[in-house]
Amino acid sequence: MTLMERLYKKIEENGFVCVGLDTSLDYIPEKMKKNKSVSEQLFDFNKEIIDNTKDVCAIYKVQIAYYESYGIEGMLAYKNTLKYLRENDLLSIADVKRSDIAQSASQYAKAHFSGDFEADFMTLNPYMGMDSISPYLEFIKTKDKGVFVLLRTSNPGANDFECLRLKDDSELFYTIGDKLKELNDKLIDDSGYGPIGLVVGATHKEEVEKIRKRYNNMFFLIPGFGAQKADSLNVYNLLNSLNGGVVNSSRAILKNYLNYDDGEDKIGYYAREKCIETRKEIQANGIL
Numbered sequence: 001m002t003l004m005e006r007l008y009k010k011i012e013e014n015g016f017v018c019v020g021l022d023t024s025l026d027y028i029p030e031k032m033k034k035n036k037s038v039s040e041q042l043f044d045f046n047k048e049i050i051d052n053t054k055d056v057c058a059i060y061k062v063q064i065a066y067y068e069s070y071g072i073e074g075m076l077a078y079k080n081t082l083k084y085l086r087e088n089d090l091l092s093i094a095d096v097k098r099s100d101i102a103q104s105a106s107q108y109a110k111a112h113f114s115g116d117f118e119a120d121f122m123t124l125n126p127y128m129g130m131d132s133i134s135p136y137l138e139f140i141k142t143k144d145k146g147v148f149v150l151l152r153t154s155n156p157g158a159n160d161f162e163c164l165r166l167k168d169d170s171e172l173f174y175t176i177g178d179k180l181k182e183l184n185d186k187l188i189d190d191s192g193y194g195p196i197g198l199v200v201g202a203t204h205k206e207e208v209e210k211i212r213k214r215y216n217n218m219f220f221l222i223p224g225f226g227a228q229k230a231d232s233l234n235v236y237n238l239l240n241s242l243n244g245g246v247v248n249s250s251r252a253i254l255k256n257y258l259n260y261d262d263g264e265d266k267i268g269y270y271a272r273e274k275c276i277e278t279r280k281e282i283q284a285n286g287i288l
């Protein structure tokens, strides 16, 4: 089975939620931290989340900044989390948002598609141009990996550059999306899936249907639901196509336990409940 086939199978079996492991020591209860190194604290929290959510989510996204910010100890937890996911036949996205000249991009590809930090997918920033994306193709083809490229991000500042109007009055991000679609179309395999996905935030109501239609045969990574308060209807509209996508939620899942008196003893249980609730809220808009 190819990587994309495995991803679609996970979605079919477990639903479309992507659990974001944006893990911070600030969210980990003191009693769980006691007598442990920082890397153990972060990893043990992730393990609790993973063990309790693996049958109610499609994939995990590990946001690297949360680990880098703790130095070597954090990166040890990052490495061990990816290893644990791999060993348990679970899929991972390295949320690293890389962008660089081709030679450096090749090194990023090697760093995140092999060795200590190997993940199944990586997030990329396309603003340096297509030669900053193409070095990843070698790994995509030889190691069956995939990338998610930022298209329309969920933050308010997305409007600063992504939406700049070109001479023909179209917004800049559509030029980027069209180029990525062209590339992905060439890579679609016999199963009908391509390895280049788009990151489309669900916080921008106006254009979600247009984006979904225009890139109908591409897979979407959809952040913004949960802590960033995107409307569930936007998420539904972004998912609602043959090629669909996954919906990331990070803090709302990881910190759900804080809403309950017995939460500290049931961190994984409440993360699981939040995954199920997320799925239901989005599905309330229609059949997916």
Ligand SMILES: O=C(O)c1cc(=O)[nH]c(=O)n1[C@@H]1O[C@H](COP(=O)(O)O)[C@@H](O)[C@H]1O
Residues within 6 Å of the ligand: 020, 022, 063, 095, 123, 152, 153, 154, 155, 199, 200, 201, 223, 224, 225, 226, 227, 228, 248, 249, 250, 251, 252
């Ligand atoms: O690429 C991303 O994952 C991403 C793109 C985007 O447009 N917006 C966005 O929030 N993200 C990431 O998605 C996650 C959202 O986290 P929560 O807001 O806690 O659910 C974070 O890891 C962000 O870095």
